[in-house]
Amino acid sequence: MASRNSLQTPECQTTYTRIGSCFAPRATPKSCNIARIAPILSRQVSGEEEENIKALLNKTWHVFGLSPLYNFERKSSAFQRYSKSLSSALEAESHKGCFVDNDVPGSVEIGGIRGLTVNIGDQNAVGIFVRGKNRKAEDAMVYTALFCCVNLQFCPIPKDLQASFKYFPIMLASGPVAIMNSINNWLESQFDCRVTKLKFSSNDLLWMASLWSAYTPVPKSRPLELVYAVPQECEGLSKITYRMAAADAKRLLDIVHPDDSDELTEEEVQAYFDALESHLCYMFHAKLGTMYLRTVGNSIAYVSTDGKIKLFSMDYVFNVLAHLTQLSVERFTGTSLQTLPFSQNE
Amino acid sequence: MEVDILKRCFGKCKTSDIFSVLKKWSFLSSADISHLESAETIKGPKRNLVGLIADICSRRDNFNIESVGELDLICVQMNPSKCIWSCYQLEESNDEDEAFDPVQLKQxxxxxxxxCFDPKSSVSTVLHNGAVWMKLYIPQQRNQKYQAPRSVYLIHYLHTPLILMTGLKASIKEFLFQALLNCFNCKKLLEMKLTGRQVDSLKELALNRWCQGDFSKFRYEQVQRRPLSEILPRKRKVDESEEELDPNITCENEGMKKRRKEMLDKVFGTNTQPVLEKLDFKVRVRYKDAKNFGIADPDVPFTCEVKFEGPSVIEGIRNLGRCGMAKLPLPPHLTRITSLAKNHFVLTDKGELDSKHKSK
Incomplete structure (x- = not known):
């Protein structure tokens, strides 16, 4: 089997080692389950719940990590109170002139969203919807945010505090950055929490790409896409986009990963990327191992290092969300503090 | 509609550029221009100045869509990199004396x-840098308003078969090509699969394809003003920065660096490479050593698409080799881009290509 060592001629090893991915401390556990996660009591997915899941698809979401929310209540009266408070906060901001030349927020609606949980311990999702005027002064939905908690394996809040804290590891938000910032500020002051952009390292992307390739490709599905950023000392070239047909990517994965196992191990992920990159090296002699992996995507989802995600597949929404939840919890509990998102290393 | 186009053109320019554009346009008399320059409006916002110009222009009789088109062309000439240009080649020309006069060509x-199109279609031409720049505007029959996407910009280099064209709608493509063929008296308009933003580089690539790479130094010698004097090759920035390093630092692998540089200079030459923003490869090749690797159906090729993007891709690929991010020697489809004069490629295995030819 072609290993990375065979690709790197000795001359290159003195100058470069793989950046931020294979030799970096692990951010993800040694292996991951690739079995499909179905929604809770999957036979009873109601129409409304299906709509809620569908609303997640084909949109670009910014992923944020949330720390536990203090004194967050799940009552409709509380939701009404929050929406009033948030709309007045937004109005104050727009008086300050924060939303000039942009979408202007108007009414706010906060409420629970059903159908986005997979096990009993998961909190039901909560959504923030802001209607307002868009650039053409038409009435439109200008901002959406969802607090999710999908397949949470372990709750990091100590037992005695669990009554006063609610934990949603991830928040998906879509809308203009100005509104996003003011809502994040409001959340931080209202619930005494911290909202941070969930940035992914190259290593995280490596894992996601491999996990999602493992799901059998539908014929004619989107190709596996890897976007590599070329380091700055190589002037003139900024990125290399590498797309491989989904079926061919699966053929490569089948070699490194035996069919009967549901676990994908780190060695397999590494071998899979070695195989992908060595094919490009064979075609163009370029060593992708020396570059940064910026974006990965296939028919399940597109993810980039700056914490943006786009979901495509209804069937695997929960797998993706569960993976994000897991990453966010890891960041929150600090089990993987040593791996910073690589964009900060530049 | 004319005023609308005029405002649009000036909207794209900087305020400081407006007067130089006006002088180039030579539609307004110098008296008008000096009147504008002296006016109070020059201190005010750009909108007022443009409004004043529009006023003066619309009073003229010969202010029509063609003369505004010339203004538009001058604005495009100032920033040709705002459009994406694709190269086309005229083939099998029958006519010895083509129309070189821009006015003749326009008519x-x-x-x-x-x-072929709406009778209200218009052509404007301007001669610039040895090429005729043309703006074609093809309105939709029902629509009275100006629609920017329905205009096409063309650059034709005189005495060459080269035409650069901006993106156009598929619906008008066929007829437009026919009109061009009739106009230039040719039988074929060949798409060269070469696109980019830098007009000069595109021209360089398309017209001088056999003297690129290492040979380019001979051509630059010819172009230089004093061809008989000794030629000092234009030094590349990189070399200078390397020389400036601290003398106490010695490079461990200097020999290898030198070897690499020699190999690259051999294929790319020492000059700065022409600028392209994108290289696009569609590849269908078998996996290397597929049988030993254990891939199912080793003979079935892998379908891939690889894109190289950046401010100057050919230069970037050379740097890739220089920085050790690529194995040397580079494959011919990366080193010979300049002489192939293409940036969209389809690569297949050698055997594959043969079998396709046989089946034909």
Whole structure:
């Protein structure tokens, strides 16, 4: 089997080692389950719940990590109170002139969203919807945010505090950055929490790409896409986009990963990327191992290092969300503090 | 509509550029321009100045869509990199004396255009840097308003078969090509699969394809003003920065660096490479050593698409080799881009290509 060592001629090893991915401390556990996660009591997915899941698809979401929310209540009266408070906060901001030349927020609606949980311990999702005027002064939905908690394996809040804290590891938000910032500020002051952009390292992307390739490709599905950023000392070239047909990517994965196992191990992920990159090296002699992996995507989802995600597949929404939840919890509990998102290393 | 186009053109320029554009346009008399320059408006916002210019222009009789088109062309000439240009090649020309006069060309092309499209279609031409720049505007029959996407910019280099064209709608493509063929008296308009933003580089690539790479130094010698004097090759920035390093630092692998540089200079030459923003490869090749690797159906090729993007890709690929991010020697489809004069490629295995030819 072609290993990375065979690709790197000795001359290159003195100058470069793989950046931020294979030799970096692990951010993800040694292996991951690739079995499909179905929604809770999957036979009873109601129409409304299906709509809620569908609303997640084909949109670009910014992923944020949330720390536990203090004194967050799940009552409709509380939701009404929050929406009033948030709309007045937004109005104050727009008086300050924060939303000039942009979408202007108007009414706010906060409420629970059903159908986005997979096990009993998961909190039901909560959504923030802001209607307002868009650039053409038409009435439109200008901002959406969802607090999710999908397949949470372990709750990091100590037992005695669990009554006063609610934990949603991830928040998906879509809308203009100005509104996003003011809502994040409001959340931080209202619930005494911290909202941070969930940035992914190259290593995280490596894992996601491999996990999602493992799901059998539908014929004619989107190709596996890897976007590599070329380091700055190589002037003139900024990125290399590498797309491989989904079926061919699966053929490569089948070699490194035996069919009967549901676990994908780190060695397999590494071998899979070695195989992908060595094919490009064979075609163009370029060593992708020396570059940064910026974006990965296939028919399940597109993810980039700056914490943006786009979901495509209804069937695997929960797998993706569960993976994000897991990453966010890891960041929150600090089990993987040593791996910073690589964009900060530049 | 004319005023609308005029405002649009000036909207794209900087305020400081407006007067130089006006002088180049030579539609307004110098008296008008000096009147504008002295006016109070020059201190005010750009909108007022443009409004004043529009006022003066619309009072003229010969202020029509063609003369505004010339203004638009001058604005495009100032920033040609705002459009994406694709190269086309005229083939099998029958006519020895093509129309080199821009006015003649304008009338000829206008005649052919009006045959195929709306009679209100217009052509404007400006001569610039040895090339005729043309703007074709093909309105939709029902629509009275100006629609920017329905205009096409063309650059034709005189005495060469090269035409650069901005993106155009598929619906008008066929007829427009026919009109161009009739106008230039040719039988074929060949798409060269070469696109980019830098007009000069595209021209360089398309016209001088056999003296690129290492040979380019001979051509630059010719172009230089004093061809008989000794030629000092233009030094590349990189070399200078390397020389400036601290003398106490010695490079461990200097020999290898030198070897690499020699190999690259051999294929790319020492000059700065022409600028392209994108290289696009569609590849269908078998996996290397597929049988030993254990891939199912080793003979079935892998379908891939690889894109190289950046401010200057050919230069970037050379740097890739220089920085050790690529194995040397580079494959011919990366080193010979300049002489192939293409940036969209389809690569297949050698055997595959043969079998396709046989089946044909």
């Amino acid at each position: 000829k092309l206008g005649k052919h255009l009006r045959l």
